[in-house]
Amino acid sequence: MAWTDDNLTSLQTHVLAEEREHPSATGDFTWILSAVALAAKSIGNKVRKARIEDVIGALGDENVQGEQQQKLDVIANEIIKSCLGSRANIGALVSEEDETPTVLRTHEDGGRYAVLFDPLDGSSNLDVSVGVGTIFSIVRLSDEVKGTGEARILDPRSLQVAAGYVLYGSSTVFVLTTGRGVNMFVLDQSIGAFVLVKSNLRIPPAKKIYSINEAYVDRFPDAYRNYLNWAHDNGYSSRYIGSMVADIHRTLLKGGVFIYPPTGDHMEGKLRYLYEAMPMSMLIEQAGGRSISAADTRLLDVDPTTLHQRIPVVMGSTDEVEHVNRFLSES
Ligand code: AHG
Numbered sequence: 001m002a003w004t005d006d007n008l009t010s011l012q013t014h015v016l017a018e019e020r021e022h023p024s025a026t027g028d029f030t031w032i033l034s035a036v037a038l039a040a041k042s043i044g045n046k047v048r049k050a051r052i053e054d055v056i057g058a059l060g061d062e063n064v065q066g067e068q069q070q071k072l073d074v075i076a077n078e079i080i081k082s083c084l085g086s087r088a089n090i091g092a093l094v095s096e097e098d099e100t101p102t103v104l105r106t107h108e109d110g111g112r113y114a115v116l117f118d119p120l121d122g123s124s125n126l127d128v129s130v131g132v133g134t135i136f137s138i139v140r141l142s143d144e145v146k147g148t149g150e151a152r153i154l155d156p157r158s159l160q161v162a163a164g165y166v167l168y169g170s171s172t173v174f175v176l177t178t179g180r181g182v183n184m185f186v187l188d189q190s191i192g193a194f195v196l197v198k199s200n201l202r203i204p205p206a207k208k209i210y211s212i213n214e215a216y217v218d219r220f221p222d223a224y225r226n227y228l229n230w231a232h233d234n235g236y237s238s239r240y241i242g243s244m245v246a247d248i249h250r251t252l253l254k255g256g257v258f259i260y261p262p263t264g265d266h267m268e269g270k271l272r273y274l275y276e277a278m279p280m281s282m283l284i285e286q287a288g289g290r291s292i293s294a295a296d297t298r299l300l301d302v303d304p305t306t307l308h309q310r311i312p313v314v315m316g317s318t319d320e321v322e323h324v325n326r327f328l329s330e331s
């Protein structure tokens with residue numbers, strides 16, 4: 001079905017229509033995505049009222065990442081788990097904020113999917129009203145591997161079948177791929193629905209913008225420094241918000257390259273594979289872009305070994321990723 005952008009199409013109706021295009025569809029997706037959309041509305045509501053309800057600031061605890069947990073990290077985590085927990089086809093939930101998976105149903109009890117998520121991305125920006133977001137990945141669990149925990153989630157036969165993010169910015173934007181291109185929805189508060197605003201979103205193949213935290217440049221491997229020197233000599237501009245969701249959203253819409261390299265204290269980079277790099281890589285590739293974790297290494301070809309592992313990230317416009325890749329290949 002060719003979606004014209006002038007139809008009034010909600011996320012719900014769009015996913016239902018997509019489901020009808022998949023003969024083998026069982027409604028699983030719609031069921032899970034409707035829970036994610038509900039969680040997004042609820043988290044967005046909390047984010048917008050954060051300073052009023054005094055839920056900004058740090059909790060004082062550290063999460064499994066060894067990072068300061070913000071109050072809203074925990075609130076967003078609980079909201080997502082309460083929305084997804086009731087979906088009968090979800091076997092496990094993996095969250096940035098929880099050391100171990102939340103096991104809901106075994107394979108025998110119909111647990112066919114895992115949902116991996118970063119409940120609140122960029123949370124350090126929350127207190128200053130800069131765009132923060134939620135990132136999620138839906139994985140169809142392997143039927144060959146019994147059990148429910150880490151082994152089944154990480155099994156190479158478990159496949160990422162959908163990915164998306166919600167950006168709580170000047171508007172609440174929901175960007176989604178189920179493997180057939182990327183679609184963008186915006187929350188229309190007056191009707192409480194995410195409405196389709198752009199179907200089959202494509203990332204520009206080139207744009208002279210790089211997005212990286214240059215404060216760490218002395219701790220980057222030489223190849224990244226060489227790339228930055230080249231970019232400085234070739235008229236590039238720098239845009240860095242510090243929330244991956246906001247930086248990737250800009251990169252998707254305008255083009256450019258987003259980079260989080262290995263640094264002195266994070267030799268695998270800072271971003272987490274399963275619920276940041278993996279979903280964002282699927283979105284970027286589905287929009288016609290490219291995502292690598294090292295020279296000539298497609299990020300999604302890397303098999304994860306632990307739930308919270310980190311991975312270096314270079315993703316965005318194909319031409320821009322190749323400029324970085326050229327320097328990585330020479331090193
Ligand atoms: P989170 O808030 O989920 O921990 O993620 C923060 C991440 C990501 O959003 C962003 O790209 C990166 O941290 C920024 O890191 P630096 O502050 O080191 O640049």
Ligand code: MN
Pocket residue numbers: 118120121122244276
């Ligand atoms: Mn994050």
Ligand code: MN
Pocket residue numbers: 073096118119120121122123
């Ligand atoms: Mn987070």
